[in-house]
Amino acid sequence: MPPSPGNLPDPALLRGLTQRRLGRRDALRLSGLSALGMALAACGVEGQGEPAASAPPADAVAKYWTGKTSTKKVDFACWPLYMDPEQPELKKFTEETGIKVNYQEVIQEMAPWFAKVQPQLAANQPIGYDLMVITNGIQFKQFKDSGFLAPLDHSKLPNYAKNAAPAYKEEAFDKGNVYSIPWASGITGIAYDPAKIKRPITKLADLWDPAFKGKVGMFSDTQELGNFGMMVLNIDPDASKADDWKKAAEKLKEQKDKGIIRNYYDQSYIDALGKGEVWITQAWSGDVFQKNVSDGTNFKFVIPEEGGTIWTDNMTIPVTAASPLDAITLMDFFYRTDMAASLAEYINYVTPVPSARDQIRKDAEEASGEDKESLEQVADSPLVFPTEADYARLNYYRDFASAAEQQEYQRIFEPIVLG
Amino acid sequence: MRRRLAPYLLVLPGGVWLLLFFAVPMVTMLSLSLQQGDIVNGYVFTGHWQTYVDAISAYRTQLVRSLMYGGIATIVLIVVSFPVAYWIAFYGGRRKPTYLLLLLLPFFVSFVLRTISWRYILTDDGFVLGPLKDSGLVGASFHILGTPFAVIAGLVYNFLPFMVLPVYVALERIDPRVVEAARDLYASPATTFRKVIFPLALPGVFAGVLMTFVPASSDYVNSAVLGSSSTTMIGQVIQAQYLTNSDYPTASALSFTLMAVLLIGVFAYARALGTEDVMKVAAR
Numbered sequence: 001m002p003p004s005p006g007n008l009p010d011p012a013l014l015r016g017l018t019q020r021r022l023g024r025r026d027a028l029r030l031s032g033l034s035a036l037g038m039a040l041a042a043c044g045v046e047g048q049g050e051p052a053a054s055a056p057p058a059d060a061v062a063k064y065w066t067g068k069t070s071t072k073k074v075d076f077a078c079w080p081l082y083m084d085p086e087q088p089e090l091k092k093f094t095e096e097t098g099i100k101v102n103y104q105e106v107i108q109e110m111a112p113w114f115a116k117v118q119p120q121l122a123a124n125q126p127i128g129y130d131l132m133v134i135t136n137g138i139q140f141k142q143f144k145d146s147g148f149l150a151p152l153d154h155s156k157l158p159n160y161a162k163n164a165a166p167a168y169k170e171e172a173f174d175k176g177n178v179y180s181i182p183w184a185s186g187i188t189g190i191a192y193d194p195a196k197i198k199r200p201i202t203k204l205a206d207l208w209d210p211a212f213k214g215k216v217g218m219f220s221d222t223q224e225l226g227n228f229g230m231m232v233l234n235i236d237p238d239a240s241k242a243d244d245w246k247k248a249a250e251k252l253k254e255q256k257d258k259g260i261i262r263n264y265y266d267q268s269y270i271d272a273l274g275k276g277e278v279w280i281t282q283a284w285s286g287d288v289f290q291k292n293v294s295d296g297t298n299f300k301f302v303i304p305e306e307g308g309t310i311w312t313d314n315m316t317i318p319v320t321a322a323s324p325l326d327a328i329t330l331m332d333f334f335y336r337t338d339m340a341a342s343l344a345e346y347i348n349y350v351t352p353v354p355s356a357r358d359q360i361r362k363d364a365e366e367a368s369g370e371d372k373e374s375l376e377q378v379a380d381s382p383l384v385f386p387t388e389a390d391y392a393r394l395n396y397y398r399d400f401a402s403a404a405e406q407q408e409y410q411r412i413f414e415p416i417v418l419g
Numbered sequence: 420m421r422r423r424l425a426p427y428l429l430v431l432p433g434g435v436w437l438l439l440f441f442a443v444p445m446v447t448m449l450s451l452s453l454q455q456g457d458i459v460n461g462y463v464f465t466g467h468w469q470t471y472v473d474a475i476s477a478y479r480t481q482l483v484r485s486l487m488y489g490g491i492a493t494i495v496l497i498v499v500s501f502p503v504a505y506w507i508a509f510y511g512g513r514r515k516p517t518y519l520l521l522l523l524l525p526f527f528v529s530f531v532l533r534t535i536s537w538r539y540i541l542t543d544d545g546f547v548l549g550p551l552k553d554s555g556l557v558g559a560s561f562h563i564l565g566t567p568f569a570v571i572a573g574l575v576y577n578f579l580p581f582m583v584l585p586v587y588v589a590l591e592r593i594d595p596r597v598v599e600a601a602r603d604l605y606a607s608p609a610t611t612f613r614k615v616i617f618p619l620a621l622p623g624v625f626a627g628v629l630m631t632f633v634p635a636s637s638d639y640v641n642s643a644v645l646g647s648s649s650t651t652m653i654g655q656v657i658q659a660q661y662l663t664n665s666d667y668p669t670a671s672a673l674s675f676t677l678m679a680v681l682l683i684g685v686f687a688y689a690r691a692l693g694t695e696d697v698m699k700v701a702a703r
Contacts, residue, residue, distance in 0.1 A: 045454065045462040045667060111663045118458060118665060142459050196559070214647075215560055256648055262565055263647045276544030277564065403457050410664065415477055418659055419651025 061151045064319075071323040073100045074330050077129040079313070080105040080267050081287050082184070084346040089339050097333075099326045107133065109221055109266035114139040121148045121320060130321040131330060133183045133313045136173040137223050137397045138406055140180075143316070149179035150317040156328045157181065159335035168352035171312060172399060180314035181331060184286070184343070185350035187383060187394060188224055189308040191273060191283030191301050201280060203305045204232040208255050216255070217272055217281030220264035222413040223397055224309070225252060228282060229413075231306050237398050245412045252416050264417045273299060285383045289348035293374070301383070303393060310350075310386075310394040344384050345375060357385055452671035462667060474672045478656050482677065485653040486684070488567065489636030492574035493582075496631050497624060499575065500582040504623075505616075507583075508590035519587070522580055530577055534644045537573060538564060541645075565647030573641035578634065582627040589623025590616070625692060633681050653677055 076090075083089070083103065090101045106129075107113045113134070117127040134140055143149050154161065160181050168182045192201045197212070207216055207228070219225050227237045229248030240248075255261050262278050270287045272278045274295060288301040315331045317324045333339055340353035341360045357379055364375035382390050400406035452470060456462035475482070507518045525533060540547055541563045551557050563569050593616060601611040639654030646652075653673065660670035 045451070045456070045458075109663075111665075115458075115662045115665045146459050213560065214562060214565065259649065261648055275542045277542060277562070403459060407457060414664060417648070418478070418656050419481060419648045 061153050064150055065153045065156075065324075068325045070099070070325050070329075072098055072326065074102070074131055074323055074326045075129045076101055076103045076327075076330070077106050077132040078103065078183075079107045079133060081270065081290050082133065082313075082347055082349075083343065089334065089342055092339070093330060093333050097329060099329065101330065104129070108268070110135050110137060110139040111221065112266075114142055117318070118146075118148075121146070121318060124320060126320040126322055127318055129318060130323045130327040131315060131317060133315055134180075136171065136312050136314065138400065138410075140173055140314070141400070141406075144174070144179055148319055150319045150321065150324055151178055152181065152317070152328065156325075157332045157335070159332045163335050163337060163340070163353045163355055165352055165354045168312070172396070173312075174314070180316045181335075182352040183313045183315050183334070184347065185310055185312045185352065187285040187303060187308045187310050187350070187386075188219075188227070189283060189285060189301055189303045190280060191270075191288045191299050192280040193273065193276070193297075193299055195298065196276070196279040201300070201302055204228060206304075207280065207282070208232070208251075208260060210258060210260060212280055213258070213260050214262050215277075215279040216260050217262055217265050217269050217278035218252075218255075219269070219282045220266055220417045222410055222417065224282060225264070225417065226409065226413045227309050227395065227397070228252075231304075231309075231395065234306065237309070237395050240398065242408055242412070245409055249412050249416060252413075256416060256419075286347045286349035289383070290346070303390075307393045307395055309397065310391070311397055312352075345378050348378060348381065348384055350384055350386060354385075448671045448674060451667045452675055454668050458665035458667075467668070470668045470672045471676065474669045475676055478653065478673060481651050481653045481656050482673075482680070484650070485636045485677075486680070488571055488574060488642075488650075488652060489632050489638075492571050492578065492635045493628055493632040495571070495575050496578060496582040497627070500579065500586055500627065501620075501624075504583050504587035504590055504620075508587055508593075519584075522583060526580060531640055531644075534573055534577065534640055537576070538644055541569065564645055565650070567646075567650050569645040570642045570650045570652075573645045574635045574638060577638075577641060578631040581630040581634075585626040585630065586620060586623040589620045589626075593619050621692070625689075628688070629685065633685065636681060637677055 082105070087101075087103060090103055094100055113132075120127045134143060154177070164181070168185075169177060171177075171182075174180045190201055190204070190207065196215075206212075207218070209216075218228070226245060226248055229252040230237045230240055230244055233244075233247060233251055235244045235248065263272070265272060265281070269278070269281050269283065270291055273281055273283075274291060274297060283301060285301055288299050291297055292299055315334070317327050317331075321327060334343065335353060337353060337355045337359050340351050341356035341363065344351040344353075344356050345360055345363065360375055360379040364372050364379060367375055378384055386394075400409065450464055451462070453464060453466050453468065454462040455465045455467045455470075503522075507515055507522075511518050539545060542548070543562045543564065544552070548557070548561070548563065552559055552561070597615060597619070598611060601615045602608075606614065637652075637654045639652055639658050642650050642652040643655055643658075654677075657670050657673050657677070660666045660673065
């Protein structure tokens with residue numbers, strides 16, 4: 001909110017009224033039309049830009065948390081395929097704390113989620129959720145820079161302090177975890193159906209293979225899409241410039257114009273893979289595992305030779321949350337070793353809690369038959385516990401220096417997704 | 420005095436309604452289309468007409484494609500609906516209401532749900548295409564979903580009653596004696612149809628076209644559910660610009676462009692059909 005001194009009208013209105021181009025228009029002298037002009041100018045959309053938002057004042061935490069009390073209920077906004085449908089962790093949480101959790105799989109893709117809740121948050125209204133899991137990237141920065149995220153009180157996060165891996169305490173997108181702590185990390189790679197594709201898939205170029213015409217899926221998220229477009233050309237996304245983006249966009253356009261692409265997907269890609277609409281697609285590591293477990297399919301997930309990308313989904317509290325205290329209690333609950341292990345066992349995404357590995361091994365010893373095998377697989381899976389060598393092959397999401405740079409990026413890749 | 424005010428008072432609720440829910444959003448949208456900025460820092464009115472030029476040049480293909488899909492769907496609708504309406508109107512007898520109800524029955528279910536269920540029926544390995552593929556009648560990569568055919572078929576399916584009903588109403592009103600007179604004057608059945616029945620049904624067809632072409636051209640559900648990235652329609656672009664990219668100016672500019680194109684199209688069409696006033700015909 002721009003600071004406006006005393007009784008001056010809204011700056012948006014002032015700028016509208018003093019615009020030269022409008023003043024020149026004779027027609028506007030007619031009172032009716034100038035009234036319309038004023039009406040037009042008055043409907044500006046206010047932003048929430050706060051330049052210093054990444055380093056909040058020292059007392060922000062205290063100021064936010066003072067007077068917050070428990071309501072014994074948390075509304076939790078998450079993604080599909082991010083928890084066992086039986087919700088064992090949440091049941092346990094309710095049992096131990098008496099706090100009820102309303103878990104909703106409402107987030108399918110970051111950009112639409114931001115667009116959906118932005119108007120309410122900008123108007124300082126609650127969005128109906130106390131806890132939301134959002135990916136680092138363009139929209140994370142937008143949430144943060146708009147001042148939509150509550151600063152976390154780390155004195156309420158003892159398990160996190162004790163159990164989180166050091167790497168997950170110093171991530172570039174939120175230094176010092178002021179606004180977020182990780183839920184899980186994942187790798188973007190390629191998933192395919194070996195029943196339809198008879199050769200092993202190893203590299204990104206396979207997504208451009210004309211043999212799979214009309215059967216290839218890509219993500220509609222511009223960052224995911226752009227990253228693969230760059231990586232197939234051996235451009236490092238992190239160091240890329242506008243020229244690189246244009247080259248990548250050309251490459252992606254070629255894929256579309258030749259009819260190789262079936263469609264650009266959000267989370268629904270996994271459904272399209274299941275229905276046989278796509279045979280090979282850009283994919284998120286854990287989804288394929290869960291799909292295979294729950295639907296008995298036999299899809300494969302590979303990290304391409306050229307590398308994949310790694311991202312982190314983070315638990316955050318919207319500033320307007322009705323029950324932030326219960327939300328932060330739940331956040332910390334997921335950092336208990338047994339809970340982190342239980343979650344990782346089901347979702348098969350990278351857990352930020354390294355001690356979960358021993359717990360999973362222990363669980364495996366106690367289990368028998370198929371369960372045992374599956375748990376042992378999880379404990380040894382590079383997709384849940386990547387090694388240093390695995391990390392070296394993965395690229396992080398690019399950080400944009402400014403809104404202008406990010407807009408330029410969007411303008412280059414958006415038209416591809418929008419056909 | 421009271422008698423003189425009465426008509427105005429009667430118009431008041433409707434007028435306020437229109438002002439609130441039509442005029443205000445329109446002015447807001449026009450303003451939005453002329454603003455600049457971004458979602459984090461806010462949009463500010465600058466009278467930036469260039470947005471229109473940029474938006475049209477970037478999404479011309481989708482605009483033309485939408486009008487084409489809408490046009491094809493409308494023509495198919497006329498061809499499909501006319502015989503149905505004709506049969507119900509002239510041969511329906513006392514079961515007419517039953518037939519009309521049958522026609523409307525599927526529309527008791529949400530139109531998005533019905534479209535999604537088509538997706539299940541027609542999906543690549545579904546129960547229609549799966550067996551065909553297993554028996555080798557069609558290739559393994561053959562698909563119906565994701566093609567322009569699927570999108571246009573979806574449009575035709577979803578807008579069918581909006582064409583059948585107006586045509587039916589027009590046909591129903593035809594006095595049977597007029598048809599008898601044509602036969603008495605030695606007109607063949609074909610001539611009767613061409614010179615008497617069809618011209619009398621034309622207002623119905625016109626209303627049907629209005630009620631199908633306009634929403635079909637701006638539809639985004641069918642293409643989103645049944646189409647692919649090569650069938651993107653302008654409605655999808657507008658939706659994505661508003662609800663994915665938060666690019667309000669581009670979305671508003673495209674909305675206004677689409678509205679202008681459709682209005683011009685409708686008026687041109689009315690002109691071509693005859694001198695009758697569009698509104699008068701539409702009101703029938």
